[in-house]
Amino acid sequence: MESASKDTRGSFAAKKTPATPKGLLGIAVRAARAAGEIINRNFEDRDHITVQEKAKDDLVSNVDQECEIAIRKVIARYYPEHGVLAEESGYSQAGQDSDYLWVIDPIDGTANFLKGIPHVAVSIGIKIKGITSVGVVYDPIRNEMFTAAKGEGAILNNKKIRVSDLKTLDTGIFATAFPFRQRQHMEHYRKILTRVMDRCSDIRRAGAASLDLAYVAAGRMDGYFELCLKPWDFCAGELLVREAGGIITDFEGKPEYAKNGNIVAANPYIIQNLLREIKAA
Numbered sequence: 441m442e443s444a445s446k447d448t449r450g451s452f453a454a455k456k457t458p459a460t461p462k463g464l465l466g467i468a469v470r471a472a473r474a475a476g477e478i479i480n481r482n483f484e485d486r487d488h489i490t491v492q493e494k495a496k497d498d499l500v501s502n503v504d505q506e507c508e509i510a511i512r513k514v515i516a517r518y519y520p521e522h523g524v525l526a527e528e529s530g531y532s533q534a535g536q537d538s539d540y541l542w543v544i545d546p547i548d549g550t551a552n553f554l555k556g557i558p559h560v561a562v563s564i565g566i567k568i569k570g571i572t573s574v575g576v577v578y579d580p581i582r583n584e585m586f587t588a589a590k591g592e593g594a595i596l597n598n599k600k601i602r603v604s605d606l607k608t609l610d611t612g613i614f615a616t617a618f619p620f621r622q623r624q625h626m627e628h629y630r631k632i633l634t635r636v637m638d639r640c641s642d643i644r645r646a647g648a649a650s651l652d653l654a655y656v657a658a659g660r661m662d663g664y665f666e667l668c669l670k671p672w673d674f675c676a677g678e679l680l681v682r683e684a685g686g687i688i689t690d691f692e693g694k695p696e697y698a699k700n701g702n703i704v705a706a707n708p709y710i711i712q713n714l715l716r717e718i719k720a721a
């Protein structure tokens with residue numbers, strides 16, 4: 441799989457890895473591991489981390505930035521012509537024009553990371569001509585690598601994963617998150633939460649959207665709903681859920697989630713029941 445080789449000047453250059461979903465997936469995994477190493481190294485010793493507030497309740501640390509640089513370096517080495525949209529640095533120059541767009545969250549769950557809560561992920565999705573074709577969500581602390589290539593299914597550490605087969609809401613456990621950065625939606629969200637909680641077994645708010653989606657894909661959670669996500673929060677996880685047999689919609693049950701960032705995910709048996717409660721709120 442190592443594809444670095446000596447070029448004519450005697451230095452190491454990356455051998456062209458085909459830009460097929462499978463080829464891209466290998467490089468995305470490599471990039472996620474590079475960032476994961478940085479996260480793990482810093483997680484144990486957080487005293488030296490520097491933090492800035494991008495906006496209210498939205499923090500960025502030097503570790504988020506280092507992870508993003510490490511990921512971008514891997515992409516630039518293998519696919520210098522590809523576009524990038526990354527949370528901390530935005531669009532690359534080729535970002536809007538290339539057929540390939542890497543959508544990156546270098547640390548999903550920054551607040552968890554800074555508090556020492558061991559629940560964070562590196563999220564890397566790749567869109568080919570606008571269609572999400574590769575997804576990698578890597579939890580470096582548990583060493584769990586969730587991957588998907590379009591049409592090939594979803595995998596956790598070499599094992600195929602599937603969404604749960606629960607058929608009713610009442611025994612289900614659902615992941616969610618409060619709209620803590622858009623508190624104007626809190627009242628509406630509170631109504632949704634009450635309705636869903638009244639009908640299901642329990643609810644979790646773990647703090648990393650990409651892992652919420654990966655856990656739905658793996659059947660650990662029966663569903664998930666969150667308002668106002670950004671593309672880097674859900675690009676990879678969305679493909680994981682779909683490749684694991686799940687359904688994703690927005691809060692209206694429509695496919696507009698990529699535009700409005702409002703995401704509902706669940707298995708095909710219960711998605712309509714979940715949407716019914718959300719829409720009724």
Ligand code: IPD
Binds near residue numbers: 545670
């Ligand atoms: C956040 C986390 C959180 C979710 C927020 C995201 P960040 O990402 O995924 O769980 O509720 O919507 O923005 O800021 O830690 O990358």
Ligand code: CA
Binds near residue numbers: 545547548549672673
């Ligand atoms: Ca995020």
Ligand code: CA
Binds near residue numbers: 527545546547
């Ligand atoms: Ca982040």
